Amino acid sequence: MRDALFTRRDILKASAALAIGATGATRVASAPAAESVTPALIAAARKEGKVVWYTVMDLPVAEKLARAFEAKYPGIPVRVERSGAERQFQRLAQEVASRIYAADVVNSSDAAHFIVWKRDGWLAPYVPEDVARHYPAEHRDPDGLYATSRIWLSSLGYNTNLVKPEEAPKSFADLLDPKWMGKMVKGHPTYSGTILTATFQIARDLGWEYFEKLAKQKVLQVQSSTDPPKKLALGERAVMADGNDYNLVQLKEAGRSVEIVYPSEGTPLIVGPNGVFKMAPNANAARLFQSYLLSLEGQQLLIDFSGQHSAHPLVKEKAGRKPLGEIKLMKDDPAAVEKQSEEIKARYTKIFGV
């Protein structure tokens, strides 16, 4: 099977080169040609018999996608290895340094990680058909190493049992009001990629003074960006200072007493890429999974179930949800995050004490 795969890939490489030559493309990038899901790929994946997905999505969302994949491709169980993006980044580095190759497909909420992994040569080029055909350029790596699997925001929120709508904070600045002292929950940038990305954008646009003042408000410091929405829904804190807006969408649709606030200064935009790991022990299953996740089917399921947004233009937003276009966004900048990541974490830890 391995031989077959290599042959096929060699052919594809050759055809990709041909394609570039034929169109006379001046682009330096060397994205391989799109690959459709062939019976040969499915058979090879089935022979491997499993796929391990290192992901940072909220656990029930990731498991939902995993089960859907298993239903479509029986005999290829997905093991979801879920952790915070920054924690996962460290663990993956530690594993690779010890030559442990357990990951097949990798996902992150810190897009900067893909810059690092790409530079280190840890990602395998693979462009699923849907990505080639539909994904806008800003949501796919020019070299075909990864593509955006989901888009969401780090928003504010409040518990509607504890806060009246007219009293709810409307902006980041509102959170600094003494009335929210001891009433907020937020995630941690050394654990969560979402929070790290959001911290970067907020510090860039509002300055670190914002965090210095926020730290004096006695926030409940949790780790994952999936946790503040959950603590909010339990009524543990009245206001969420950062965290996944999509968890709030889910909770709200489930009838829980939470409300999302997109702050007037703009809401941090989080883009979560997904890629095939080069040293993947189950290389075919990894490609099949990558292809499924980025397909219209996978994306539509992800978006319907989780309340996130898709880079796939054919995906339809569920009725009643706020389209991304109507929200004032902060600008994401993975390259800058990559450069400042360590500094952000150190500075944050110093300000908040943990």
Added chain:
Amino acid sequence: MLGLAVLLCVLIVLPLSWLFYFSVTDRSGAFTFENFSKLITDPVFLDPLITTFILAILASLACCAVAAPMGWLVARTDIPARWMIRILVMASFVTPPFLGAIAWELLAAPNSGLLNQGFRLLTGASQEERLFNIYSFPGLVFVISCYTFPYVFVLIANSLDRIPGDLEDASSILGGRAWVTARRITIPLALPALVAGALVAFLQSMTLFGSPAILALPAGFHTMTTKIWSLFQYPPKPELAAAASLPLLVLTVILLRAEHVILGRRGFSVVGGKSGDPRLVRLGAFKWPALVLCLVVLLNPVFLPYGALLNATFSSVATTLVSPANFTFHNIEFVFFELSATKLALKNTFILGATAATIGTLIALVVGYLTTRKAIVGYRTLGFLATAPVAIPGIVLGVGLFLSYTRPPLILYGTLWILLIAFVTIALPAAYQQLQSAFRTVHPDLEDASRILGASRLQALAHITAPLLRTSVIATWCFVFVGVMRELSAAIMLFTSETKVISVLIFDLNESGDLAAISVLGLFMLIITFAVVILANRIPGFGGVHLRNH
């Protein structure tokens, strides 16, 4: 036998050597004291050190304050249902402390905690008011004490069990009233056990990782163990982690020495030929209030947390009381049928538990035999090596093993072997202690008789000693197995995605706030634990596991 000594040396000396090496080198491998100077000058490290120290002292005092009267009530008074109290204390002992901490989040998180909700409901207090705040320094001291006091209880109860009644009788006969007898006889005799208990509780509280990681970080402070762990965040700083581990190690060694000195004197106090059973103090009218008091204490480590976990298992909202409206099987379904990490974590835990228990018991058995029978030259060294890991806190061992086995010649990181080494090392001292005392109960005459009749040493061991020790061996095995299930601090440093165990999975789930899934897994873990403990206790002739584990 040399092989055994070498094996024990490798288990203990190798990780510690790497720890020392890293603590005095910089990135380039050059010698430096900079790591230590950073440790004592940078408030980022100094604060957790001080916090940990105060935390451990307070928890230790709290444990003694609770365990001493309880130990006395159970051992020396006619309090009703004493067996039940002992069982419940044992239940608090086998409950993983990190699970207890999460259960207490469900109970006493300032706003959503069940107890605080109940308080507001009963008193009509406003949303602003609360009875407890578990995300606080006192909250952490409380939760740590809940799961550390059994160590003190067992030491005190055992010691009081052993104080001969004669001395107290003599005091009464000479006209001493109850209080005089207590003050001049019982308390002085029990004092060494109390001091030793205080030291053990201090050590436990100081080296615990799970509870502070779960409660202190939300509260906004670090302890030494959480700080060491955070030094492995990206980019990892192993040399600082190594340096930060050493104070814990040194302090542990010093305190264990102190404990040894204190407990060493105890033998003196109970010399006196055959002595009667201890006289039970009649509590009279205080009998039932005393029982109620004990049960109230045991609400905290057992009834309330178990209840909270059970509630979260079947409720659609973790901190809402189960009712027909929100009753659900979804959480159980999620953990066992959707959560894809469950199967592997359970498998790993069982494999590790069974092999660590088997190997640990075997080593302890051999070393115990050699030392009690003084069978070889250098048996003292063997005994020392088997006891030495007591002085290595779990997280320190984790760091040491990580540094040792992530580099050639032996890369064990990423395999179950590295966890196996950690668990065997951690379990060895307690297993050795148990089996050594079991060997002492089998008189060498029996073996000698067998050898006179022509059996070799090994045959004598197989036909005479082994059958007599069977129950102790099984008990030790179960004891190690349970210990592996509740181990987190070393596992958190050493696991990879393929070698995750249940304790680590629960910790992961806590970081993403999946409380319902934790409750299901936690209860499942407790059920297995109790099944194993009951198994150990049902073996005839076995009188209860000696509750001692570091």
